[in-house]
Amino acid sequence: MKIVVCVKQIPEGNSRIDPGTKRLDRGGEGALNAFDANAVEEALRLKDSTGEGEVVLLSLGPAKALDALRKALAMGADRAVLISDQAAAGSDLVATSYALAKALEREGADVVLFGQQAGDSDGAVLWAAVADRLRLPVVSQAAEITHADGKLTVKRQTEFGYDVIEAPLPAVVAVSDAINEPRYPSLKGIMGAKSKPQETVTLADLGVEADRAGEQGSRTEVSALNDPPARGDSKKIVDDDGNAAQAIFDFLAEKRLV
Amino acid sequence: MSSLVFLEHHGDELLKGSLGVLAKAATLGDGDVAGIVIGSGVRALADAAGTFGAAKVYVADDPQLEAPLPQPRVDVIAQLVRDKEIHTVLFGNSVLAFTPKDLRLVDSYTPENWEYLNAKDCHQHH
Numbered sequence: 001m002k003i004v005v006c007v008k009q010i011p012e013g014n015s016r017i018d019p020g021t022k023r024l025d026r027g028g029e030g031a032l033n034a035f036d037a038n039a040v041e042e043a044l045r046l047k048d049s050t051g052e053g054e055v056v057l058l059s060l061g062p063a064k065a066l067d068a069l070r071k072a073l074a075m076g077a078d079r080a081v082l083i084s085d086q087a088a089a090g091s092d093l094v095a096t097s098y099a100l101a102k103a104l105e106r107e108g109a110d111v112v113l114f115g116q117q118a119g120d121s122d123g124a125v126l127w128a129a130v131a132d133r134l135r136l137p138v139v140s141q142a143a144e145i146t147h148a149d150g151k152l153t154v155k156r157q158t159e160f161g162y163d164v165i166e167a168p169l170p171a172v173v174a175v176s177d178a179i180n181e182p183r184y185p186s187l188k189g190i191m192g193a194k195s196k197p198q199e200t201v202t203l204a205d206l207g208v209e210a211d212r213a214g215e216q217g218s219r220t221e222v223s224a225l226n227d228p229p230a231r232g233d234s235k236k237i238v239d240d241d242g243n244a245a246q247a248i249f250d251f252l253a254e255k256r257l258v
Numbered sequence: 259m260s261s262l263v264f265l266e267h268h269g270d271e272l273l274k275g276s277l278g279v280l281a282k283a284a285t286l287g288d289g290d291v292a293g294i295v296i297g298s299g300v301r302a303l304a305d306a307a308g309t310f311g312a313a314k315v316y317v318a319d320d321p322q323l324e325a326p327l328p329q330p331r332v333d334v335i336a337q338l339v340r341d342k343e344i345h346t347v348l349f350g351n352s353v354l355a356f357t358p359k360d361l362r363l364v365d366s367y368t369p370e371n372w373e374y375l376n377a378k379d380c381h382q383h384h
Contacts, residue, residue, distance in 0.1 A: 124356055125356070128328075128356070137329075138328075138329075140328075140353065140356055141353045141356075156353070157353070158326070158352075158353045158354065159268075159352060159353060160268055163326055165327070
């Protein structure tokens with residue numbers, strides 16, 4: 001079974017938006033999106049359960065995104081493909097999903113896994129868009145995945161319980177962060193990651209047309225950035241005389257909340 | 259400009275998140291706001307939507323829509339968008355609504371993939 005895991009490098013620590021470009025500032029240190037680590041872990045488990053196959057990492061980003069891919073390689077993935085092209089800068093969901101779909105067509109995966117969301121922008125949309133482009137069934141919020149008889153059985157976590165959904169292969173699955181506990185890369189894995197195949201491809205290599213990438217290929221535009229409105233209706237209670245509890249109660253009573 | 263709000267339900271109740279989106283959309287005053295309820299045996303839910311600001315409620319009521327799968331809902335909404343010239347589709351934040359929301363954003367949508375999914379069993383428990 002060939003499993004492709006789509007992963008993203010995100011800025012480490014607090015994300016910052018560049019007010020000039022209105023894009024995420026990717027100038028600092030980067031890290032593997034933590035939600036994607038769940039997808040990598042699940043891919044490795046699926047591979048182990050079938051006893052054969054390959055786990056391939058796929059990402060779109062600047063050249064330094066390879067650092068994040070190496071962490072996933074150290075976890076146990078077999079090889080990595082990075083789509084890196086200056087023309088892809090500023091790609092929104094529509095443009096990104098197109099480039100990833102083109103790469104996935106080339107790979108011909110049985111299963112495509114995503115994490116449930118991006119840790120920087122909190123976007124949770126890419127997997128469905130990619131599935132739609134590839135015309136593949138998609139299951140989101142997977143809390144359990146089993147493979148048998150050429151199909152996946154997925155336990156989908158919802159607000160009300162669980163749905164059990166079957167999908168034939170190939171399929172796209174976005175895993176919940178509750179599905180597993182990602183393994184820590186071993187020292188041997190970290191050392192071995194450096195020698196695993198790591199391919200960087202351009203948009204042209206994938207046949208992505210110039211007008212379907214970057215800002216030109218995007219359908220959304222950030223028009224403005226603003227700070228959230230100040231919270232005016234707040235009251236700070238300092239317990240300097242031991243009467244804070246009473247003060248809180250009086251405040252709530254005044255608001256008719258108790 | 260006309261808007262359509264996906265009114266998700268669970269059992270015999272519309273979800274509060276969906277109704278909140280509907281109420282907000284109705285206050286924007288930017289043309290007609292319609293709601294759509296999709297499922298099996300959901301006709302009665304349309305009445306409730308009217309009290310939250312929907313000028314019109316579309317109902318897709320069919321036993322084939324019983325399973326909580328996104329793709330058939332995308333199919334219904336996409337058809338409605340085409341037929342009624344709806345400019346904006348609004349969704350609440352939920353596991354089910356995530357997928358139709360996402361698929362609406364993609365420019366090359368055709369509803370070819372929904373039939374491949376089969377809800378084997380749906381457990382509702384906490």
